[in-house]
Amino acid sequence: MAILPILVAPDPRLKTPAKAVENVDAEIRQLMDDMLETMYQANGIGLAAPQVGVSKRVIVIDVARDDEEPNPLRMANPEIVWASETEQLHEEGCLSLPEQFAEVMRPTAVRVRYLDHENEIRELDADEMLGICVQHEMDHLEGTLFVDHLSTLKRNMILRKLQKARRGQPATV
Numbered sequence: 001m002a003i004l005p006i007l008v009a010p011d012p013r014l015k016t017p018a019k020a021v022e023n024v025d026a027e028i029r030q031l032m033d034d035m036l037e038t039m040y041q042a043n044g045i046g047l048a049a050p051q052v053g054v055s056k057r058v059i060v061i062d063v064a065r066d067d068e069e070p071n072p073l074r075m076a077n078p079e080i081v082w083a084s085e086t087e088q089l090h091e092e093g094c095l096s097l098p099e100q101f102a103e104v105m106r107p108t109a110v111r112v113r114y115l116d117h118e119n120e121i122r123e124l125d126a127d128e129m130l131g132i133c134v135q136h137e138m139d140h141l142e143g144t145l146f147v148d149h150l151s152t153l154k155r156n157m158i159l160r161k162l163q164k165a166r167r168g169q170p171a172t173v
Helices: 026-041 128-141 152-166
Strands: 047-050 059-060 073-083 089-095 096-107 109-115 121-127
Touching: 026 047, 026 059, 026 073, 047 073, 047 121, 047 128, 059 128, 089 128, 096 152, 109 128, 121 128
Parallel strands: none
Antiparallel strands: 047 059, 059 073, 073 109, 089 096, 109 121
16 A cells, blocks of 8 residues: 555646546555555545545545544445435535635535445445535545635635645735
8 A cells, every 4th residue: 555645725636527437446446545544644534536636536434533443435436316405514624725624514414326445336324424524525526625615705715825835934814
């Protein structure tokens, strides 16, 4: 397995919709494993292939707490087949927007259909943290960042902070 470099906004590759995976073969399984290792090393709970510069519809997630056994999910071509009508506001962050957080409104529960690491079609009902994480990572596959759900003012403030941090300047608002 390998640690992959994580792209940081405003990298244009983060805004490009990803391409579907034909099937989960050895190459995609290796990508999934490398993404999981990268995510764990970065102390994240989810990672999408576009975040590591790979334009494929692949996400990995593990929302297990520190005191729980790891419970990684590997998904290719995930699609939401049902979403609750009720929504909740939850603070989100992102490995591609380091140290930036904001509250985002999302459905409280979703059902997602995907190909697992063995190329089997699966469905998963996800709510709470898992549901939020699935939706967040699936957004990456469409070229959408969590800041795209915010007002223009809030989004621009966060992106300016990131640009200044990348140039090594103090981020002032």
